[in-house]
Each structure stands twice: as structure tokens, then as C-alpha cells.
Amino acid sequence: MANIKDEKAIRNEILGSVKELYKLREENKSFIPGQTKVNYAGRVFDENEMIAVVDSALDFWLTLGAKGREFCDNFSRYLGIKQCLVTNSGSSSNLIAVSALCCKTIKNPMKPGDEVITTAMAFPTTLNPIIQNGLIPIFVDIEEDTYNIDASKIESAITGKTRAIIFAHTLGNPAEMDKIMDIARRHNLYVVEDTCDALDSIYDGKPCGTFGDFSTFSFYAAHHITMGEGGAICTNSQELYRAALSIRDWGKACFCQTGEASGNGACGHRFDFKFEGLPDGYDHKYVFSNIGYNLKPLDMQCAMGTQQLKKLPEFSKARKNNFTRLYECFKKHEDVFVLPRALPKAEPSWFAIPITIRETARFSKKDFVTYLETKLIETRMLFAGNILKQPGYKDINYRISGNLKYTDGVLYRTFFLGVYPGITKEKLDYMIESIDSFFK
Ligand SMILES: Cc1ncc(COP(=O)(O)O)c(C=O)c1O
Structure with a gap:
């Protein structure tokens, strides 16, 4: 019995230190517009995930x-x-x-x-x-x-x-x-x-x-x-x-x-x-x-997953809010951007906001994402674009039904920006300001 108690005490001490470590790291976090990178995605967690993983370890x-x-x-x-x-x-x-x-x-x-x-x-x-x-x-x-x-x-x-x-x-x-x-x-x-x-x-x-x-x-x-x-x-x-x-x-x-x-x-x-x-x-x-x-x-991974699942409702809420703010920003420039659309029966919890540059725009995808990246705003391609154009897929056996007009459109003209809960209001303000100033 005494041994069991000892183990518990040691474990609690370790987990207490994990909590302290988390708090210390949080205190040292800051965002400086133009100097701190705005990631498109990332882990959002608190001491509960760190404790769950260490406890399982x-x-x-x-x-x-x-x-x-x-x-x-x-x-x-x-x-x-x-x-x-x-x-x-x-x-x-x-x-x-x-x-x-x-x-x-x-x-x-x-x-x-x-x-x-x-x-x-x-x-x-x-x-x-x-x-x-x-x-x-x-x-x-x-x-x-x-x-x-x-x-x-x-x-x-x-x-x-x-x-x-x-x-x-x-x-x-x-x-x-x-x-x-x-x-x-x-x-x-x-x-x-x-x-x-x-x-x-x-x-x-x-x-x-x-x-x-x-x-x-x-x-x-x-x-x-x-x-x-x-x-x-x-x-x-x-x-x-x-x-x-x-x-x-x-x-x-x-x-x-x-x-x-x-x-x-x-x-x-x-x-x-x-x-x-x-x-x-x-x-x-x-x-x-x-x-x-x-x-x-x-x-250990599953222990973390259980903690994360509890946070899913608040994560989704943040994703939806961030999406809406970016959507409204791009909407002001709808003449050059194709905005994403959800079906009437759909309620998306967005992973990201996809944006396509219209063929008629006077700038290219490369111009726009390069601009955002110089502002330290991370951008991503919509995955492989048309995967048939990727080097690894040259020799696969396949058939195309109809044509791949919009699939090709993604390859040439679509990118996405993050909406994850780690994008705080100040980061979002900075993103929107940067997008708007591209047009000034
Ligand atoms: C649509 C889709 N399927 C599959 C995967 C692969 O997931 P994983 O990176 O866990 O292998 C991804 C990765 O982001 C994805 O976006």
C-alpha cells in the first residue's frame, strides 16, 4: 500500500511540473504583426493534453x-x-x-x-x-x-x-x-x-x-x-x-x-x-x-485525443468565426476572387478557406501567395491540384469521365489560408489588413 502511495505522489509531482512548464511557455508567447509568422494550422492545447500524454507515458x-x-x-x-x-x-x-x-x-x-x-x-x-x-x-x-x-x-x-x-x-x-x-x-x-x-x-x-x-x-x-x-x-x-x-x-x-x-x-x-x-x-x-x-x-496519442475531443465544440466555433471574417474580407474583392460555397444543407466546420483567383484578374496565384508569404502569412496549395499532373502519377492506369476543367483551375489558381483556433483576433486583423493592402 505504501508503495502505491509513493508512486501516486511521484506521479502527481511530475504532472504538477508539466502544468508549470505549460504555463511558463504560454507566458512567453507573443504576436508581433509582420514579425511573428501566422501559421495556417497547428496544435491548440493546454496543460490537460500535456498531462494526459505524460501520464500515459x-x-x-x-x-x-x-x-x-x-x-x-x-x-x-x-x-x-x-x-x-x-x-x-x-x-x-x-x-x-x-x-x-x-x-x-x-x-x-x-x-x-x-x-x-x-x-x-x-x-x-x-x-x-x-x-x-x-x-x-x-x-x-x-x-x-x-x-x-x-x-x-x-x-x-x-x-x-x-x-x-x-x-x-x-x-x-x-x-x-x-x-x-x-x-x-x-x-x-x-x-x-x-x-x-x-x-x-x-x-x-x-x-x-x-x-x-x-x-x-x-x-x-x-x-x-x-x-x-x-x-x-x-x-x-x-x-x-x-x-x-x-x-x-x-x-x-x-x-x-x-x-x-x-x-x-x-x-x-x-x-x-x-x-x-x-x-x-x-x-x-x-x-x-x-x-x-x-x-x-x-x-499516448489516444490519451491526447480524448482531451482534444472535449474541446471540439469550441474549436469548431472558432474555425467558423475565423472563416466568416476572412470570407467577408475576400468578398470585398469578389471581382478577382472566387469565394467558397457551401451547399444549402451543409454546415461546414472549415479546415481552411479556399480561394480561387479569377482568370480575369491582373495578378496570378504566385503573385498573391508570394505577397502573403512575405507578410509572414502562411498559404497552402489545395493539395495536389490536379494530381494527374504530379510527377509520381505519370504512369498510373486511370480514366477521366468528362473533363477536369475545375480540377485544373485549382492547380493553377487556388490556394488556401488557415482558420484554425490558434489564429487569434489580432492575427486575423493583421491578415485582413494585409489582404486589403494588396489592393491599395
Ligand atoms: C483529405 C485528406 N485525406 C487524408 C489526409 C492524410 O492524413 P494524415 O496526414 O493523417 O495521413 C489528409 C491530410 O491532411 C487530408 O487532407
């Missing part, structure tokens, strides 16, 4: 365990979805989603050569798992001002080989989910929602990430909530959940959770199965029914 569990379970429970409850798996990134979540839909263990798997409808205006790892699984991406254009897959163009891209629609809710702006789900249902297609940039965005009263067969999330530092690195994959289907778990955890057949005591045969049937080609009763933990990976995060 002191547990010294080191792999995935109870903190992961706690995060998954909270996250699936928040989203209103049955199953959630934590992963080490949004990219891994996308890889798991597509690979799980190709698993022979599910009733209706996709197979190499099958077609997947998607967009070429993409973050690479929304597209990559399609290629990595030997599927053929069929590219349809995006809409000019929502930057999302143009749902009106999906149906004409469908052939007898089409099996899925996979897309991201671009920069937090919900895609036209009612139309997309209707097409998917009528043509029996899987839907994967890359929700990495759209946590807490709503479409028709339902959170993004609750419509498709799978939804994926990123908790990289730039995202709505962060674990540093990390991600999640969610589904309402028990069959797909088990396939995803297998792909995340080496391709194992057993669906007991790994990295914790309950993984040690919680099902009570470790030695009860017979698989073709394997000895009778071969340990189920070492039966591999899929060709998988190891894409698990650490408990």
Missing part, C-alpha cells in the same frame, strides 16, 4: 491499449456510429478502408481491375489506396466553388465495373451526400468518406463521416483535433469493422483487440478453429486471413 504501456479503447468509445459516441478503430494516420485509415473493401473475408469484395469513382483534385492518400489495391480510378470533375466531387457527374462515369465512390469533404465543406448516397444505393456501390478535413461538419443534420460504408479521419497536428499523428476509421457494419481490424493488425483472423490483456484470446476460442492447410486448433492469434499491415497508434 508514465504508465509505460507503450503500445495501443486502454487509452485507445477510451478514445474509440468517446469518438464513436460523439459521431453516432457503431464502430471506430484508431490508426496511426488519416492516410493509414484510407488504406485500411479500401483494403478492407477488397478483403476476401467480406461478402462482396472489390477486386483488381474494378473501377472507383473519385476526384483528381485530391490529397494523395485519398487516391493512393485505390492504386495500391490494383483498382482503377475514374476521375470526375469537382465543382468550381465547393471544391467537392460534382455529384451530377457521377452517374455518367459508372460502368459495369464500377464498385465504389471515394472522395474527401474538401477542406471541411460537406459533399452532396444525399445525391451521392442515392446514386450509390441505386448502383450498389461502396462509399468511403474521407473526413480527414471535415470533423464536426454536418450535412442535412447528420455529421460527415456517418453516411458511407467507411469514414476516415486524421488527427495530424493541422486537423480539427490532434494526437500529433493519428487517425481513425469508422463504420456501422460489423463485417467491415472486422475486415478493417484485420487489415490494421497484420491481417490477423482473430478479432480480439491487440496490445491488451483482452487480446489474449478474449473470445475464448484461440485453439478451437480448423483452417484449411493449417493444423487443427492452430492458435487463432496467428491465423492470417488477409494481407495486412501494422497501422496502430500508441496509447
Whole structure:
């Protein structure tokens, strides 16, 4: 008993020092317009995240365990979805989603050569798992001002080989989910929602990430909530959940959770199965029914995620406010900028504000972003632009349905600015002043 008390006291002392360290660092922070960089995104946290991570480190569990379970429970409850798996990134979540839909263990798997409808205006790892699984991406254009897959163009891209629609809710702006789900249902297609940039965005009263067969999330530092690195994959289907778990955890057949005591045969049937080609009763933990990976995060990351999730409502509020102020600023210059548009049923929790420079403007994207960067205001490209123009994608097997007019527009004329909660009122004032003075 005395030892337990000692450990508690030591732990409290360490965690008390962590809190002090956080406070000290905060006191030394300041913003000087024109001298301090305005980042487009970043971690927003307080002592609670630092304490949660250090506390978990002191547990010294080191792999995935109870903190992961706690995060998954909270996250699936928040989203209103049955199953959630934590992963080490949004990219891994996308890889798991597509690979799980190709698993022979599910009733209706996709197979190499099958077609997947998607967009070429993409973050690479929304597209990559399609290629990595030997599927053929069929590219349809995006809409000019929502930057999302143009749902009106999906149906004409469908052939007898089409099996899925996979897309991201671009920069937090919900895609036209009612139309997309209707097409998917009528043509029996899987839907994967890359929700990495759209946590807490709503479409028709339902959170993004609750419509498709799978939804994926990123908790990289730039995202709505962060674990540093990390991600999640969610589904309402028990069959797909088990396939995803297998792909995340080496391709194992057993669906007991790994990295914790309950993984040690919680099902009570470790030695009860017979698989073709394997000895009778071969340990189920070492039966591999899929060709998988190891894409698990650490408990420490999940401990941080749990703290971040509590802050999501205030984070979203700040994102929306920052977006509105920047939107109003760009609106004054609508003759040269295309403003972003959300659909009537959409309530975006914006990841960033995308802006396109009109073809008729007398300056280029390069001119404008260079100007902002010299003012120490960070800008970003809308990911790959048209990914087919990227060097790594020259030799991929694909088809374009229609044309990619607006996808190309993004490549040449679109950039985005941050709206994250770390952009305080004084930073926002400085951003707006700088944008306005470009025109003086
Ligand atoms: C739409 C989209 N999908 C996937 C990812 C990949 O997430 P991660 O960086 O966690 O791998 C990102 C990254 O920002 C993204 O924006």
C-alpha cells in the first residue's frame, strides 16, 4: 500500500511540473504583426493534453491499449456510429478502408481491375489506396466553388465495373451526400468518406463521416483535433469493422483487440478453429486471413485525443468565426476572387478557406501567395491540384469521365489560408489588413 502511495505522489509531482512548464511557455508567447509568422494550422492545447500524454507515458504501456479503447468509445459516441478503430494516420485509415473493401473475408469484395469513382483534385492518400489495391480510378470533375466531387457527374462515369465512390469533404465543406448516397444505393456501390478535413461538419443534420460504408479521419497536428499523428476509421457494419481490424493488425483472423490483456484470446476460442492447410486448433492469434499491415497508434496519442475531443465544440466555433471574417474580407474583392460555397444543407466546420483567383484578374496565384508569404502569412496549395499532373502519377492506369476543367483551375489558381483556433483576433486583423493592402 505504501508503495502505491509513493508512486501516486511521484506521479502527481511530475504532472504538477508539466502544468508549470505549460504555463511558463504560454507566458512567453507573443504576436508581433509582420514579425511573428501566422501559421495556417497547428496544435491548440493546454496543460490537460500535456498531462494526459505524460501520464500515459508514465504508465509505460507503450503500445495501443486502454487509452485507445477510451478514445474509440468517446469518438464513436460523439459521431453516432457503431464502430471506430484508431490508426496511426488519416492516410493509414484510407488504406485500411479500401483494403478492407477488397478483403476476401467480406461478402462482396472489390477486386483488381474494378473501377472507383473519385476526384483528381485530391490529397494523395485519398487516391493512393485505390492504386495500391490494383483498382482503377475514374476521375470526375469537382465543382468550381465547393471544391467537392460534382455529384451530377457521377452517374455518367459508372460502368459495369464500377464498385465504389471515394472522395474527401474538401477542406471541411460537406459533399452532396444525399445525391451521392442515392446514386450509390441505386448502383450498389461502396462509399468511403474521407473526413480527414471535415470533423464536426454536418450535412442535412447528420455529421460527415456517418453516411458511407467507411469514414476516415486524421488527427495530424493541422486537423480539427490532434494526437500529433493519428487517425481513425469508422463504420456501422460489423463485417467491415472486422475486415478493417484485420487489415490494421497484420491481417490477423482473430478479432480480439491487440496490445491488451483482452487480446489474449478474449473470445475464448484461440485453439478451437480448423483452417484449411493449417493444423487443427492452430492458435487463432496467428491465423492470417488477409494481407495486412501494422497501422496502430500508441496509447499516448489516444490519451491526447480524448482531451482534444472535449474541446471540439469550441474549436469548431472558432474555425467558423475565423472563416466568416476572412470570407467577408475576400468578398470585398469578389471581382478577382472566387469565394467558397457551401451547399444549402451543409454546415461546414472549415479546415481552411479556399480561394480561387479569377482568370480575369491582373495578378496570378504566385503573385498573391508570394505577397502573403512575405507578410509572414502562411498559404497552402489545395493539395495536389490536379494530381494527374504530379510527377509520381505519370504512369498510373486511370480514366477521366468528362473533363477536369475545375480540377485544373485549382492547380493553377487556388490556394488556401488557415482558420484554425490558434489564429487569434489580432492575427486575423493583421491578415485582413494585409489582404486589403494588396489592393491599395
Ligand atoms: C483529405 C485528406 N485525406 C487524408 C489526409 C492524410 O492524413 P494524415 O496526414 O493523417 O495521413 C489528409 C491530410 O491532411 C487530408 O487532407
